[in-house]
Every structure is written in C-alpha cells, then in structure tokens.
Amino acid sequence: xxxxxxxxxxxxxxxxxxxxxxxxxxxxxxxxxxxxxxxxxxxxxxxxxxxxxxxxxxxxxxxxxxxxxxxxxxxxxxxxxxxxxxxxxxxxxxxxxxxxxxxxxxxxxxxxxxxxxxxxxxxxxxxxxxxxxxxxxxxxxxxxxxxxxxxxxxxxxxxxxxxxxxxxxxxxxxxxxxxxxxxxxxxxxxxxxxx
Amino acid sequence: xxxxxxxxxxxxxxxxxxxxxxxxxxxxxxxxxxxxxxxxxxxxxxxxxxxxxxxxxxxxxxxxxxxxxxxxxxxxxxxxxxxxxxxxxxxxxxxxxxxxxxxxxxxxxxxxxxxxxxxxxxxxxxxxxxxxxxxxxxxxxxxxxxxxxxxxxxxxxxxxxxxxxxxxxxxxxxxxxxxxxxxxxxxxxxxxxxx
DNA sequence: AATTAATGTAAGTGTTCACTTGCATTCATT
DNA sequence: AATGAATGCAAGTGAACACTTACATTAATT
Numbered sequence: 001x002x003x004x005x006x007x008x009x010x011x012x013x014x015x016x017x018x019x020x021x022x023x024x025x026x027x028x029x030x031x032x033x034x035x036x037x038x039x040x041x042x043x044x045x046x047x048x049x050x051x052x053x054x055x056x057x058x059x060x061x062x063x064x065x066x067x068x069x070x071x072x073x074x075x076x077x078x079x080x081x082x083x084x085x086x087x088x089x090x091x092x093x094x095x096x097x098x099x100x101x102x103x104x105x106x107x108x109x110x111x112x113x114x115x116x117x118x119x120x121x122x123x124x125x126x127x128x129x130x131x132x133x134x135x136x137x138x139x140x141x142x143x144x145x146x147x148x149x150x151x152x153x154x155x156x157x158x159x160x161x162x163x164x165x166x167x168x169x170x171x172x173x174x175x176x177x178x179x180x181x182x183x184x185x186x187x188x189x190x191x192x193x194x195x
Numbered sequence: 196x197x198x199x200x201x202x203x204x205x206x207x208x209x210x211x212x213x214x215x216x217x218x219x220x221x222x223x224x225x226x227x228x229x230x231x232x233x234x235x236x237x238x239x240x241x242x243x244x245x246x247x248x249x250x251x252x253x254x255x256x257x258x259x260x261x262x263x264x265x266x267x268x269x270x271x272x273x274x275x276x277x278x279x280x281x282x283x284x285x286x287x288x289x290x291x292x293x294x295x296x297x298x299x300x301x302x303x304x305x306x307x308x309x310x311x312x313x314x315x316x317x318x319x320x321x322x323x324x325x326x327x328x329x330x331x332x333x334x335x336x337x338x339x340x341x342x343x344x345x346x347x348x349x350x351x352x353x354x355x356x357x358x359x360x361x362x363x364x365x366x367x368x369x370x371x372x373x374x375x376x377x378x379x380x381x382x383x384x385x386x387x388x389x390x
Numbered sequence: 391a392a393t394t395a396a397t398g399t400a401a402g403t404g405t406t407c408a409c410t411t412g413c414a415t416t417c418a419t420t
Numbered sequence: 421a422a423t424g425a426a427t428g429c430a431a432g433t434g435a436a437c438a439c440t441t442a443c444a445t446t447a448a449t450t
Contacts, residue, residue, distance in 0.1 A: 007426080007427080022302070022304045023218065023220070023301065023302060023304070025218065025220050025221045026220045026303070026304035026305075027304075028406085028407065028408085029407085029408065029409085030406095030407085030408095038427085038428090039427065039428050039429070040408095040409090041409090041410085041411095041427080041428075041429085042426085042427060042428080044408085044409060044410080045426080045427080048409095049408080049409080050408065050409090105300065105301075105363070106218065106300075106301045106302060107217070107218060107301060108217075108218075108221070109217040109218070109221035109222075110221075146379075147375075147379050150375055150376055150379040150380070151379065151383065153357075153376060154353055154376065154379065154380040154383060156356075157353050157354075157356035157357040157360060157376075158349055158352050158353035158356055159352075159356070160356035160359070160360065161351075161352035161353055161354070161355035161356025161357070161359065162348075162352045162356070164355070164356065164359050165352060165355065168300070180342075180345055181345055181348060181349065181352075184341075184342050184345040184346065184349065185345070185349040188346065188349060188383075188384070188387040188388070189383065189387065191386070191387045192383040192384065192386045192387035193383070202396080202397080223436080223437065223438085224437080224438065224439085225436090225437080225438095233397085233398095234397065234398050234399075235438095235439090236397080236398075236399085236439090236440085236441095237396085237397060237398080239438085239439060239440080240396080240397080243439095244438080244439080245438065245439090
C-alpha cells in the first residue's frame with residue numbers, strides 16, 4: 001500500500017497528535033495533511049477514509065497484554081512491592097498511550113464505539129486481576145480478609161483518577177510528582193490492607 | 196428576552212442531554228431543535244449563537260461553593276465520619292452535574308477554555324481543603340503525621356476516578372455499588388491514616 | 391376586538407468538510 | 421535512459437453546518 005513507510009507514519013503521528021487535542025470530529029484532514037507535511041490527497045490514497053485512518057492509528061500504537069503477564073510472572077508475594085510494581089507499570093502503559101486514550105475519551109458522533117472501547121474500559125480488566133491477587137494473599141494471611149473486589153476497585157480508580165487528571169491538566173504533571181504520589185498511595189494501601 | 200420560560204428551558208435541557216453524549220462540536224442546532232420540540236430558528240432567537248447557548252446552560256446549572264461550606268461547618272473531627280461525609284457530598288455534586296462535566300471533558304475546538312474550565316478542574320480545590328483538614332487533624336494527634344498533600348490527593352483522585360468511570364460506563368453504575376465503594380474506601384483510608 | 395410578542399415555516403447564504411478526479415512531477419528500480 | 425509507483429497540485433462535488441431573512445400563525449395582553 002505504501003512504498004515509503006515514513007509517509008504513512010507521518011500521517012498517523014499527526015493524526016494522533018491533533019485528535020488528542022481536539023477530538024476526532026473536530027480534526028480535519030486538511031489540518032492533518034498540513035501537520036504531516038503532506039498533501040491532503042495523500043491521506044486518502046493511504047487510508048481511504050478518515051475513519052480508517054484512526055483505526056490504523058489505534059492498531060499501530062495499541063499495547064498488548066503486558067498487565068496479564070505482570071500478574072502471572074512479575075509478583076513477589078510482598079504486598080508493598082507488588083502494589084508498587086503494579087502502580088508503576090500501570091502509569092507507564094497509560095502514559096505511553098495517553099494520546100490515544102485522550103482521543104477515545106473525547107469520543108465521536110460517527111465513530112463505532114468498538115474502535116474507542118479498548119482504551120477506556122481498561123481499568124476493569126486490571127481490577128479483576130488485582131482482586132484475584134488480593135484473594136490469594138488473603139488466604140495466605142498476608143492481607144486482611146474483607147472485600148477484595150472493592151479494595152481492588154478503589155486502588156485502580158485512584159490510579160485511573162490520577163491519570164485522567166494529568167491528562168486534562170494544563171501543565172504536564174512532573175514525573176517527580178507522579179512518583180511521589182505512587183509511593184505515598186501505595187504506602188497508604190499497604191497499611192490499610194495489612195492484617 | 197423570553198416571555199415563555201419553558202421554551203428556553205426545553206432548549207437548554209435538550210442541549211445538555213445531546214452534548215453530554217456527542218460533545219459540543221458534533222451536536223447540531225437542528226438536532227437540538229428536534230429534541231426540544233422547537234423550531235431551529237427559535238434557538239437563535241433565544242440565544243443568538245450556539246456558543247452562547249452552551250454558556251447559558253453552564254450558567255444555569257452550575258453549582259456554588261457547597262464544598263467550602265461543608266469543610267467550614269459540616270465536619271465533626273471524627274476522621275471516619277468526615278471522610279464519609281466528604282465522599283458522599285462529592286459524588287452527590289458530581290452526579291448532579293454529570294452531563295455538564297461530560298461536555299467539558301469532551302472539549303471543543305472552538306469553545307473558549309474558560310467556559311469548560313470550572314467543571315473539570317474541580318478536584319484541585321477539594322484537595323487543598325482536605326489537605327488543610329488533615330494537617331489540623333494531625334496536629335491534634337488524630338491522624339498520622341506524614342504527607343497530607345499527597346494523602347488528600349490520593350483520596351480525591353480515587354473518588355474522581357470512580358466518578359469518571361461511572362461517566363463512561365455503558366450501564367449506569369448502581370447506587371448500591373457506589374455506596375459500597377464509598378464505605379469500603381473510606382474504611383481503607385481511615386485505617387491507613389489513623390495513628 | 392385589536393395589539394403585540396413569541397413561535398412556526400420556507401427558503402436561502404456562505405462556509406467548511408470529507409472525498410474525488412485528472413494531470414503533472416518526482417524518484418527509485420531496472 | 422526508460423518505466424512505474426508514489427506524491428503533489430488544482431479544481432471541483434455534494435452534503436452538512438451555523439445562522440439569516442421575510443412572512444405567516446398562534447396565543448396572551450389590553
């Protein structure tokens with residue numbers, strides 16, 4: 001389809017950057033062409049329609065199942081360490097995909113929900129993994145026995161809220177602030193969950 | 196400007212409902228007219244432009260400074276009780292304004308930021324109030340002395356994350372689930388913050 | 391019953407948008 | 421040097437949009 005791959009990539013990058021700012025509907029193909037340093041027609045020759053263009057962007061930059069792997073392999077059984085690892089990995093992934101998540105949160109009138117879904121409903125999957133982890137830990141007496149589902153939910157929502165806040169903030173949240181938050185919040189939850 | 200107030204209100208309500216779904220840019224005045232059961236021209240006679248229409252919607256439905264008042268008057272000095280009150284009041288307010296918040300999160304290419312700002316940057320104000328409260332409590336020995344700023348941030352982000360999640364969820368989050376979450380998360384934080 | 395304000399109807403304006411077409415140009419491959 | 425694919429350029433299409441204008445209709449006020 002494209003002999004010169006850099007042309008297609010330039011278009012995809014410009015698309016993501018612009019749509020993360022203004023949303024799908026309000027980003028015009030003319031703007032994308034200008035930002036990509038490419039003629040508008042080239043966009044349509046590469047991707048056919050504006051809709052397929054965003055689909056391509058999502059397919060290209062989407063993350064795999066890092067998290068599931070983390071839960072299966074990366075955990076030590078030490079609550080504080082594991083929550084820290086989880087929190088850090090989560091924010092890493094979210095930040096790597098922050099623009100795509102931004103686009104999908106803004107939504108669109110015409111775009112099929114399926115395109116936007118995977119990015120935004122992501123805490124649910126994590127919550128389940130974490131709840132399962134807490135249940136196991138609880139059966140080993142390493143965590144208080146009460147309500148793992150809602151405890152996991154609280155932890156994930158806290159991190160999700162932190163991420164969304166940084167997404168909409170005028171000035172970028174510094175890495176230092178993020179680390180400070182991760183450390184302190186993990187400390188809080190460790191204390192709260194310890195028997 | 197309008198002798199029959201219900202006409203203006205019907206338009207405002209339709210505007211909020213539609214824009215909460217599709218965002219400002221993608222909602223057309225024609226749709227609004229249809230949903231309000233009103234002729235399109237009537238919209239312009241009432242509000243002049245589409246932009247002023249949304250401004251009117253925000254002015255009409257915006258909430259005052261309930262939260263500041265809550266901190267000044269409504270707190271007992273019992274950590275668990277106070278966090279519970281805070282959490283409940285927060286979700287009450289957010290749910291009452293959920294559509295407007297939805298609109299402002301989706302953003303717009305043309306709309307001035309100032310119109311959308313107040314709704315979305317709201318956790319910051321609350322964080323400051325809560326941090327101050329925690330500092331006071333800590334000086335009374337009722338709360339561990341460590342990092343009130345980030346502890347307050349964690350609490351607010353958790354509730355903010357919960358709200359945003361419910362905003363984008365396909366099926367509405369039931370009131371029961373919300374209450375369960377509030378109870379358990381407040382319990383967690385109370386335990387974590389107690390000396 | 392007459393007046394007036396609020397609404398409806400119909401038609402249209404200018405603009406912007408996604409997308410198309412035809413042809414000229416560049417550039418790598420042979 | 422010749423060929424062919426990728427790109428640029430110029431122009432245009434039809435649809436949708438915010439918004440306007442002129443006039444007819446309704447409903448409340450006097």
